[in-house]
Amino acid sequence: MTKLIEDFYDILSRRDEGGESVFEVTLNPACKVYEGHFPGTPVSPGVCNIQMILECASEVAGKPLMLTYIAQCRMTRLITPNEFHTLEVRISLDGENLRASIGAESVPAQEGIEAGTERETYLTLKGTVA
Amino acid sequence: MKTVFRDAELFDLIPQRPPIVMVDLLQNVTDSGAETGLTIKEDNLFVHNGQMQEPGLIEHIAQSAAAFAGFKGYADGGQPRLGYIGEIKRLFVYARPCVGACLHTTLRVLGEAAGITLLAAEVKDGEALVAEGQMKIFLKED
Numbered sequence: 336m337t338k339l340i341e342d343f344y345d346i347l348s349r350r351d352e353g354g355e356s357v358f359e360v361t362l363n364p365a366c367k368v369y370e371g372h373f374p375g376t377p378v379s380p381g382v383c384n385i386q387m388i389l390e391c392a393s394e395v396a397g398k399p400l401m402l403t404y405i406a407q408c409r410m411t412r413l414i415t416p417n418e419f420h421t422l423e424v425r426i427s428l429d430g431e432n433l434r435a436s437i438g439a440e441s442v443p444a445q446e447g448i449e450a451g452t453e454r455e456t457y458l459t460l461k462g463t464v465a
Numbered sequence: 466m467k468t469v470f471r472d473a474e475l476f477d478l479i480p481q482r483p484p485i486v487m488v489d490l491l492q493n494v495t496d497s498g499a500e501t502g503l504t505i506k507e508d509n510l511f512v513h514n515g516q517m518q519e520p521g522l523i524e525h526i527a528q529s530a531a532a533f534a535g536f537k538g539y540a541d542g543g544q545p546r547l548g549y550i551g552e553i554k555r556l557f558v559y560a561r562p563c564v565g566a567c568l569h570t571t572l573r574v575l576g577e578a579a580g581i582t583l584l585a586a587e588v589k590d591g592e593a594l595v596a597e598g599q600m601k602i603f604l605k606e607d
Contacts, residue, residue, distance in 0.1 A: 339513055339520070368510065371482035373547060380485060381550040382511075382520035382527070389519070401558070402519045405598065408553040 336394055339386050342366050347421060349394070358391045358424040364416035379414040384458055388435040391424045392464060402433075404463035412457040423454075428464070435460045466540065468494065470532070478535030479528055480547045484510045487521060488528040494536050498573040501529035505566045516561035522568075522596045523553065526586040529570050530602045534582060547605040551581065556598025562590045580604045 336346075343366045347359040362379060369377040385408065393400045414422070419439060427434040438456040470478060470491040478491065487509075490502030503525050505512065511521025531548040538546060562568060569589050576583040581603055588596040 337513075339511065339518055368485055371485040373480050374482055376547070378549070380520075380524065382524040385523065386518070386520040401561070403558055405523075405553050405556040407555075410549070410551055413549065 336390065337399065338390055340366065340368060340383065343368060343383055344387055346391075346394075354427060356391070356395045356426045356428075358394075358426070359421050360387065360391075360424055361421050362414070362416040362419060366416070369416065377416055379416055381408075381410050381458070384410075384414060384437055385460065388424055388426065388433075388437065388458075388460055389464070392426050392428055392433055392435065395426050395428050396464075400464040402462060403431075403465045406461040406463075408458065408460040408462070410458050412455070414457050422457075431463050431465060433460070433462050433464050468492065470536075475532055478539055479531045481528055481531070485524065486528070487511070487525040488532050491529075491532045491536060494533065496574075498571065499529070499533045499536070501525075501532060501570045501572065503568045503570075505562060505564050505568065507564050509564075512564060515564050517563075517566070518561060519558050522558060522562075522588060523550075523556065525568060525570065526556075526572075526584075526588065526596070526598070526600055527602065529572050529586060530582065530584050530600060533572055533574075533584075534602065534604060548602045549605065550600060551603045552601040554599040554601075556596065556600075558596045560590070560593065560595045562595050566590045568595070575599065 344360045372380050389402050425436045436456050437458040493500045505517050511518050527550050571587045573585045585599050
């Protein structure tokens with residue numbers, strides 16, 4: 336698999352689940368992108384997260400894809416490389432139509448919620464690939 | 466007052482730093498928009514096989530918006546604030562421009578409220594439209 340930024344993330348596992356492909360990934364806090372985004376405040380660039388989705392989708396398609404259209408991409412929470420050991424990238428590819436999300440299966444324990452019992456979504460994307 | 470910003474001068478307006486700086490010109494700023502630019506160099510973070518990939522184009526739009534917002538802060542004597550992409554809507558990528566291309570981008574403000582700016586952008590390489598779309602940018606409170 337060709338990655339645009341080689342050390343931004345690694346894929347730990349892939350499984351297929353109800354028509355979706357679910358990639359478990361880990362972000363690398365040492366990636367050079369964090370030198371500039373932002374100095375002293377590492378935040379995973381939204382566009383790098385989108386590229387990670389495109390690369391996972393390319394893996395599902397078995398060929399390199401181009402992201403030709405984003406109908407909507409919502410980013411509901413900042414993703415930082417130090418906060419998340421693993422993230423889930425969920426890909427649903429139907430012909431040229433791509434639906435994807437980035438989230439985490441396990442959440443830290445909070446009052447009234449057991450650790451790991453909820454799934455949170457931080458980014459959703461609907462678009463078209465070619 | 467300074468009204469044209471190039472290369473490292475933009476560091477007064479945007480919080481991003483190399484290797485992810487994706488804007489190298491800001492000019493013609495008005496209340497309702499601005500023009501920005503980016504010359505695509507071989508060593509650009511988002512260049513692969515001599516072409517700028519989609520995240521580079523999208524980040525260019527985001528940083529154009531950041532530079533525009535930063536200019537307003539600068540004009541008021543303030544510091545640039547961190548701006549994050551909150552939402553991308555109806556964004557088309559028509560082509561992957563080649564190394565050496567000078568992107569020329571027109572930004573228009575569609576709406577502003579409570580630290581959120583909605584912008585429309587058109588990115589051209591010469592006469593060719595390479596990308597266009599809308600973006601909501603959230604500015605972090607100090």
